[in-house]
Amino acid sequence: MNISNTHVAVIGGGCAGLSTAMALIEKGFQVTVFESSSQLGGRARTVLVENNSLMHLLDNGQHILLGAYRETLKLLQKVGVEEDKAFMRVPLQINLQTAPMKTIFSLKSANYLPSPLNILVGLIACKGISISELISAIKFMLHLRRIRFQITGDKVLEDYLLEQNQPIKLIEMLWEPLCLAALNTPIAFASTQIFLNVLKDSFSNDSLTTRKKNSDFLLPRSDLSKIIANPIAHYLQVNGADIKLNRRIRQLEIDGDGFSLTTRDGKAYFSHVVIAAPAARLDTLIESIPKLQNVYKQTQEYSYQPIYTIYLQYPPEFKLEKVMYGLSGTLGQWVFDRGQLCDQKGLLAVIISAIGKHQKLSQDDLALRIAKELHHVFPDMPKPLWHKVIAEKRATFSCLPNLARPTNKTLQPRLYLAGDYTYADYPATIEGAVRSGLACANLIAND
Known part of the structure; x- marks a missing residue:
């Protein structure tokens, strides 16, 4: 392949798109990343929340990485992220708590x-x-x-x-x-x-x-934009990649041996395209690509699971004994002390994964329910000062047995798919997204 004549469009600036772009840049390709929102990172991003005229940076969800996420950790190391500063490494542990302050299971x-x-x-x-x-x-x-x-x-x-x-x-x-x-x-x-x-x-x-155990939990010490999206974006721009935010792809068309992409800026030609958008967005992107209609039908049959993150702000002097607990017999499943993690004093994050009756509650009622559950488990807790619920209603695809998942290489030459849903060995994780991006870059290099 003549690299000088290759210009790759990466559609989507989440972990899959960013890892694709980074691997391609390292191989010497010209790359343009199109992100429809104003922020990179996909689900691994930070949101700005206002309370009483004060602004707070909160993660879109409380993430846990594993020591086994070798490609993610290698990628972050390349862009200058120091693991010890970015993450709290905690040996695998499960502490299930029930009321009042009773540990019913500890591993x-x-x-x-x-x-x-x-x-x-x-x-x-x-x-x-x-x-x-x-x-x-x-x-x-x-x-x-x-x-x-x-x-x-x-x-x-x-x-x-x-x-x-x-x-x-x-x-x-x-x-x-x-x-x-x-x-x-x-x-x-x-x-x-x-x-x-x-x-x-x-x-x-x-x-x-050998030194760092694969089963360890890696808990982010800072907001995810600072740890993942921003360092990778800086690396890409320093090395010649073009990043276009707020650029939704209005149309993707086959154009000779390559493709034309239409955005609000007009039409541009690319030799290769990597669609790194979520599976749920494929319909609008591939509607004019006949050879991808089987992929569209396949992914439209997916069901999805939500993740709710309930942030509760307590007085700054309050903290839990441990940085994280599992909860038993409650709507809340995990609680994290972000004061110990991110120096957000008094802030707790409670996670509820997958479908459940919590989805029928209003956000205020859900936060009140979670606050009562926490007070029941930890009786010495004060009342929360404020709360914020962040609901990702289609956070991940349902990881079902024998789920049909598309490959990175499609039937349309020079068009590839990246995303956690394409990495068939893993569930919907940051690591799966990163590995899918690396696979796409290797396929293009060998095209």
Whole structure:
């Protein structure tokens, strides 16, 4: 390929689009990124919220990265993000709380040991389960290692766990919270194989992660725009990429061997196109591309899962004992102390993943319900000063068994798809989006 004659349009400035653009720039290609909104980052972005004439920066959702997200971490390292400053690295831990201040389940990996011993020792020291339940969990983990985390024929995760003799309590306390955190899909219809893929990456110990355990949680110490979107955008611009914000693609057309893109600025020609927009937006982008209509029909059958983040501001002197807790018997599932994470003193973020009855409540009623739940679990809490609910109603695709997912390379020459929905081995995660972008860049380089 003659790189000098190659100009790639990347449609979408989320993690998939940014990783695509960065990999292409590194390979010497000319790249233009089109983002329909005023901000890069997609779901991993920051929003500005006003309260009593004061402005607050809040993440669009409280994200958790894993130590296994090797491509994301490599990408951030390239653009100058120092991991120790950007993230709080916490060994895998689940602390399920119920009222009042009672820990009903506690698991923490032994981070001083290599995998899988760190998890096995963590299970042995686990609180809240019986000896028989402990033995069942250890047998299951050893079984997964033996089968290399691969099953014959995908199936619903809940059914698979029951087939493997996992006790109901263990499913509720361990596997269900992990499934919601990893797949954002209820265990009753989540994909077993995709869940096992995440477990495999999390519990492996390759040469790149001898010191840094794959199962660690990486909790952002700052807003996500500062950690992800802004550093990558700066890298792209310094290295010659063109980033166009507020540029919705009005029409994408085949034009000779390449494509014409129409925006409010008019029409421009590109030799290659990478569509890195969400699957739900494909309809308007590919309606004039006959060879992509099968992809359109495929993705239109997807169902989606919401993520609600309820921010509650307490007096600045208030803080939780730990930076994060799981919650049991409540609408809220996880609570994070952003005072300890981001120096936003007194600010808590409560996460509710997947579909549920919380969606029927108004935002004010939901915040009030969550505040009451927290006060019930942590009785010494004061009353919140203000709240903000951020609802991503189509945050992720439902990660179902045997879900048909398109490949990065399409039937239309020189047109590619990037996005977490195209990375078939993973659920809807930042890592899946990044890996899809890298795959597209490699395909174009070999075109």
